[in-house]
Amino acid sequence: MCRHCGRGCLVDKFTACMKFIAQWEWGNRTDGGYTNNPTDTGGETKYGIAKRSHPKLDIKNLKLADAYAIYKTEYYDSSRAASFDWPMALAVFDCAVNLGVDDSDRWLKVTKEFKSFMDLREKKYRRIVEKNPSQAIFLKGWLNRLSNLKKFADTTIVS
Numbered sequence: 058m059c060r061h062c063g064r065g066c067l068v069d070k071f072t073a074c075m076k077f078i079a080q081w082e083w084g085n086r087t088d089g090g091y092t093n094n095p096t097d098t099g100g101e102t103k104y105g106i107a108k109r110s111h112p113k114l115d116i117k118n119l120k121l122a123d124a125y126a127i128y129k130t131e132y133y134d135s136s137r138a139a140s141f142d143w144p145m146a147l148a149v150f151d152c153a154v155n156l157g158v159d160d161s162d163r164w165l166k167v168t169k170e171f172k173s174f175m176d177l178r179e180k181k182y183r184r185i186v187e188k189n190p191s192q193a194i195f196l197k198g199w200l201n202r203l204s205n206l207k208k209f210a211d212t213t214i215v216s
Contacts, residue, residue, distance in 0.1 A: 070143060071133055073215045074150045078105060078128060080209075081202050082154070089124070091117060096191060105154065128154065136161045141169070144210030148174050151206055155199075156181060171210075175203055 068076075082105025083090030089103040099107030101116045104124035108116050111127070133139065136153035138146045148171055152161040156178065164177045182199040186192050 068213075068215055070139055070146045070215050071129065073143070073213050074133065074138065074147050075125065075128060076213070077147060077151065077206060077209050078154060081105070081151075081205070089119065089121065096194060098192070132158065143213075143215045144207075145169065145171050145174065146215075147206065147210050148178075151202075152178055155202070175207065179203055 079085050083103070090105075091101075091103040093101045097107075099109045101108040103116050103119045104121060106114070106116065106119060106124050106127055108114070132153040133150050135158045136149050138150035138153070140146075141149055149161050149165065152164070152174070160181065164174055167177065168174050179200065182196060182203075186196050
């Protein structure tokens with residue numbers, strides 16, 4: 058049984074990945090979860106799309122379809138997530154979204170094993186806080202994201 062819809066659903070990898078992203082990047086809120094937190098180094102954000110990464114984009118008026126297109130081309134396709142089996146596809150894609158395609162690519166040169174890849178992500182989050190203690194307010198959320206990614210990966214059936 059799928060814990061998201063209550064049925065034994067089978068979805069493609071990108072759709073499954075976006076279900077996770079929707080939970081974590083904007084809490085599945087219909088308004089896209091618009092924020093402009095001064096301590097967030099990404100700046101103004103909607104649907105998880107940050108102004109820092111998209112300086113020419115009108116973030117406040119971003120549409121969901123446009124956010125999906127950005128996720129597909131800039132993160133899913135660029136990280137080559139589709140080329141990996143589940144759950145590694147999710148780990149690679151989410152890493153590209155949350156930390157950048159460069160980190161994802163760098164770690165794929167070290168490991169293509171899910172647990173090791175996730176361990177590298179955790180170490181990166183801890184290093185971010187060591188280098189910039191103002192980011193400590195986000196550490197618990199980042200670690201919860203990793204924990205929930207593992208649970209989501211175990212309970213989602215993909216084609």
